[in-house]
Amino acid sequence: MNTDVLVIGGGxxxxxxxxxxxxxxxxxxxxxxxxxxxxxxxxxxxxxLRCMHDAPQDVLVDAYPEEEFWQDLLKVTGGRTNEKLARLTIRSSSTCRDWMRSHGVHFQPPLSGALHVARTNAFFMGGGKALVNAYYRSAERLGVRVRYEAPVNRLEIDAQGRFAAAWVGSERITAKACVLAAGGFESNREWLREAWGVNERGEWPADNFLIRGTRFNQGVLLRHLLEDHGADRIGDPTQAHMVAIDARAPLYDGGICTRIDCVSLGVVVNREGRRFYDEGEDFWPKRYAIWGRLVAQQPGQIAWSVIDAKAIGRFMPPVFPGVVANSLPELAAKLGLDVNAFMGTLQDYNAACRPGSFDHTRLDDCRTEGVSPPKTHWARPIDTGPFYAYAVRPGVTFTYLGLHTDETAAVRFGNVPSDNLFVAGEMMAGNVLGQGYTAGVGMSIGTAFGRIAGTHAARAAQAAGNTQRKEHHAVA
Known part of the structure; x- marks a missing residue:
């Protein structure tokens, strides 16, 4: 089978x-x-989708200029980002929505539980499933052929880094250009174990990770490109978009509804009944994705988000009900935690809370003093029953180890860009996300580089076709 452009992946x-x-x-x-x-x-x-905009635009309020978007990204990544590619992504996010609409994607104002991102993020009507379905319908109208249950296990690439063919089982598929967009390796348990190894407690942390998304992202092509073809790599295999999610979530495909969003309204304790990080460090859309990695570093890779009655109604309610108790000692006992250690932590925290004007929509002045770790904002004593706790585990969304690329989305071999092999999405997100995450930026990266890769692949295919025609005429 032959085609101009082969796209591997379906997101x-x-x-x-x-x-x-x-x-x-x-x-x-x-x-x-x-x-x-x-x-x-x-x-x-x-x-x-996180969107740059210099003035209010339909579903987006106020303004979210390039420099603020860049500073948000710089903060969450700790500087581990390629500024050129990050700014390319940011600028692309300001112009992509009309194109998305032309392919059937609809946007809606954020629901009440997400009003705090109404300025920065454009929400899809019907969510990601509706977006994906709209794109598939549009692709079919444009004549794109789609094959399902067609995992690619290897590629043919010549010494100059040129793509020649892909193999699906024993079937060889040729193309003039190829785009790799087959995801990370988050669903490959053995690779996760290899990356995270054994911790100082003799545990294999990856054994307790849950996968928020698809089970099909095994990283087969990523490993093949890195190990068999020597493609240039980017990123740390332990870095990922990793969220604290309900410990009762399914192993795969739990999605957004398994996230626990009340962390900033209470405290988080580990298996020893101790706090281990500032729950009020920043707004939740900027900092929620640090908590999966934090929990991964705790004993047993488990923790509990603890709140009291004052927090109810202030966060997106989880799918599963929490553990409820009328007193804190009763709650600790129900969680199987050491009651004395838990109560010591809560008493120290409550005593350290300083009065202020609580406002969960801004960085308020409710903070702690004299306790470690501190709680910088939204610190209120946990003293009003009933009390609630939600067990959380690390939920991996996607991994950041990927293929090094440039503004053309070309895969690079020995720092030389291929002229007909391109990459987009999770397989190259580590160029922009060295660590950390901020809400919606994964879709910004995927949309920007998907469009870039597709454009360059079409040009490469056209150039290859022109060359073939010239050679044919020369022979004739």
């Missing part, structure tokens, strides 16, 4: 690439590893 980045390549006049074949019912990868679980 947002892959679909953006396929649509752009088709709009560029290329014939396109998209290979999705999953069955049709599970198509879309992690994109099906998304809700929104």
């Amino acid at each position: 947002n980045a892959a679909l953006c690439a396929a649509l752009m390549a088709a709009e560029g006049g290329a014939s396109v074949l998209l290979l999705e590893a999953s069955p049709r019912a599970w198509r879309g990868g992690n994109s099906a679980h998304t809700r929104n």
Whole structure:
């Protein structure tokens, strides 16, 4: 089978690439590893896209200029980001929504539980599943061929880094250009174990990780490119978009509804009944994704988010009910924690809370003094029953180890960009996200680089076609 552009993957980045390549006049074949019912990868679980805008725009209020977006990204990554590619992503986020609408994506104002991101994030009507379905419908109208249950296990790449063919089992598929958008390796338990290793307590932390998204992101092509073809790599294999999610969540595909969003309204304790990080460090959309990694570093990779009655109604309610008790000692006993250690932690925290004007919509002046770790904002004594606790474990969304690229989205070999092999989405997100996360930026990266990769793939296919025609005429 032959095509102009082969797209490997079936989520947002892959679909953006396929649509752009088709709009560029290329014939396109998209290979999705999953069955049709599970198509879309992690994109099906998304809700929104972080967008730069200099003035109010339909569903976005106020302004969110480039420099503020950049500073937010710089803060959460701790500087582990490629500024050129990050700013490319940011600028692209300001212009992509009209294109998205042209392919059937609809936006809506954020629901009441997410008003704090109404300025920075555009929400998809119907969520990520609706976005994915809209893109597939548009792709089919443009003539993109889609094959499901078609996992690619290896590629043919020549010594100059040029793509020649992909293999699905024993079937060889050739193309003039290829876009890789097959996700990270978060669903590959053995690779996660290899990356995280054994901790000082003799535990394998990765054994207790839950996977928020698709089970099909095994990292087969990523490992193949890095180890068999020597593609340039970017990122740390232990870094990921990792969230504290309900410990009762399913192993795969729990999605957004398994997130526990009350961390900043209370305290978080580990298996020893002790706090281990500032729960009020920053607004939740900027800092929620640090908590998965923090919990991964705790004994047994488990912790409990503890709140009292004052917090109820101030956060997105979780799917599963929490453990409820009329007193803190009763709560500790129900959680199986050492009551004395737990009560010592809560008493120290409550005594350290300083009066202030509580306001969960801003960085308020409710803080602690004389306790470690501090709670910088929204610190109120946990003293009003009933009391609630939610067990949390690390929930991996996607991994950051990936392929090094540039503003053309080309895969690089020995720092030389391929002229017909491109990458988008999770497979290259580590270029922008060295660590940390801020809400919606994964979709910003996937959309920006999916469109770039698709555009360049179509051009590469056209150039290859022109070369072939010239050679044919020369022989004739």
